[in-house]
Amino acid sequence: MPIAIKMPALSPTMEEGTLAKWLVKVGDSVSSGDIMAEIETDKATMEFEAVDEGVIAHIQVEEGTEGVKVGTIIATLAEDGEEVSDVEPAGDGASAPAPAPAEKDEAPAEPAKAEPRESAEPARTPAPAASSGDRVIASPLAKRIAEQKGLDLSAIKGSGPNGRIVKADVEDAKPGAAAPAPAPSAPVPSPTPAPAPTEAQDFGIPHEVEKLSGMRKTIARRLTESKQQVPHIYLTVDIRLDALLKLRSELNAALQPQGVKLSVNDLMIKALGKSLEAVPACNVQFAGDTMLKFKRADVSVAVSIPNGLITPIVTDAGSKAVSKISTEMKDLATRAKDGKLAPEEYQGGTASLSNMGMFGIKQFEAVINPPQGMIMAIGAGDKRPYVVDDSLQIASVMSATGSFDHRAIDGADGAQLMKAFKEMIEAPLGLVA
Structure with missing residues (x-):
């Protein structure tokens, strides 16, 4: 029966590593204690010893592969008496693919629930005129005139310092002016992505790219x-x-x-x-x-x-x-x-x-x-x-x-x-x- 060789945990905190180098190839016989590979953890390159005896039938993770999770099958060993050509690569079992459908089933469910909330948001926006007015920067005189004329201060653009609404702004305004529309549009540009601090920018300067080690x-x-x-x-x-x-x-x-x-x-x-x-x-x-x-x-x-x-x-x-x-x-x-x-x-x-x-x-x-x-x-x-x-x-x-x-x-x-x-x-x- 073929034996699955898995990525070992070479330290208590190791979750993944780099398969730096294979020291065996398909067809090689190995015994318990033989060095099979060099595995790079986050701090050191360590030797990986064979535990079982047999012949390397398949190498499923090539050397130089980074981010190999602990427990991943990296090779298959044929036991004594088995023909290498007859041995199928050991699989990870049904546990690995199982989560994928679950994620697909759950993924649409979230947006479906979220859509009614999104449609409800705009319906609520026009209602709180008073609360939005409280946040508007306006002079006391401008507020009194606006109240007398029945104006919505959130619909008026201020001409004073820092956008402050002053007397002249409310005197020239007419009741029912449809200016609140820009207010909801203000949050829309917010998702514009800014360059991440770690994002590389070469500015056209000659350079070479060096991959980071673990x-x-x-x-x-x-x-x-x-x-x-x-x-x-x-x-x-x-x-x-x-x-x-x-x-x-x-x-x-x-x-x-x-x-x-x-x-x-x-x-x-x-x-x-x-x-x-x-x-x-x-x-x-x-x-x-x-x-x-x-x-x-x-x-x-x-x-x-x-x-x-x-x-x-x-x-x-x-x-x-x-x-x-x-x-x-x-x-x-x-x-x-x-x-x-x-x-x-x-x-x-x-x-x-x-x-x-x-x-x-x-x-x-x-x-x-x-x-x-x-x-x-x-x-x-x-x-x-x-x-x-x-x-x-x-x-x-x-x-x-x-x-x-x-x-x-x-x-x-x-x-x-x-x-x-x-x-x-x-x-x-x-x-x-």
């Missing part, structure tokens, strides 16, 4: 939702780095025999993790009429990859040794760039850290990665005039900006987190205690 579409959607739905509050502090840089140099010398080399970013991850533990009011997530208060700090770290941005997670960052954080981050970043992260390695996290200091960016305000409650933006450290022990000196200083979801985190709590983060970095021995 990841880029997801980034666009999620960050747009974040800025539209999450009220951001931004708090910035300047942090002296000299002590941290000195400690990093000493730790790297001690860790060299183990092949571990700490980056400044590794120490920032540790500092954010410990700061979230110290200020638990910021280690939260807004959830409608409830709040999630996390008992450990899982820090998502922004990593730039060819198709966009991904945020692998350092779990329990506040409790891990910095050497462990460094080793994990190197592995996560490498596999992120290869598209080999498992969903649980980039989905979740209680807060995020984005470091653009290596690009020379001094300060920026990061967009919160929903549904998290905050993100820390790290700028470049450089030599600046800085007051140290009441005297002006040259110090290595960086700016850090926290973006907070103001629905869940008050400004005072955000300020406490920024203060804790600054203190952790300026007195960094606590990071290795």
Whole structure:
């Protein structure tokens, strides 16, 4: 009996994906565990393994196909002993086509009910002359004259400022003037479609069209939702780095025999993790009429990859040794760039850290990665005039900006987190205690 191979759900939230590449062809034998295809989700390209044994009889979804729904039959497998030529492509069953007739039956029903309402609307329009008059802008004198002459102010075009009806307009008007007709026609042009904000307009400029990857579409959607739905509050502090840089140099010398080399970013991850533990009011997530208060700090770290941005997670960052954080981050970043992260390695996290200091960016305000409650933006450290022990000196200083979801985190709590983060970095021995 032929076996239907369906589009798998490679993560708990996956609803569709792109069948990026087939690694088998019709006639190939496969066994359980063999890699059959590469499937691109919104964040990574993952390998799809065979579960059953047999021979590929049909490939029903070509490679490169986007938006393949989870559960869609993508291929048919012939079991041992079956002739491939005799096997029919597996179908999705009667459940898929069934909704179509239902929609066709229901579709005409709606307009049928709507038509009487539409015909009733015009019948009602002339009746409320008094209420429409209340909305007309007219001078008190013009209203009195109109009342004496029995004029409908809504039928008179005003010549005053902003269309205001004045004395001269009503004195020249005659009772029974049939001018209300334009009033109903005003709403008619309203459906005129305006260009959508995302509609491309090349203005005749030479260009090329590049199709968005699934990841880029997801980034666009999620960050747009974040800025539209999450009220951001931004708090910035300047942090002296000299002590941290000195400690990093000493730790790297001690860790060299183990092949571990700490980056400044590794120490920032540790500092954010410990700061979230110290200020638990910021280690939260807004959830409608409830709040999630996390008992450990899982820090998502922004990593730039060819198709966009991904945020692998350092779990329990506040409790891990910095050497462990460094080793994990190197592995996560490498596999992120290869598209080999498992969903649980980039989905979740209680807060995020984005470091653009290596690009020379001094300060920026990061967009919160929903549904998290905050993100820390790290700028470049450089030599600046800085007051140290009441005297002006040259110090290595960086700016850090926290973006907070103001629905869940008050400004005072955000300020406490920024203060804790600054203190952790300026007195960094606590990071290795």
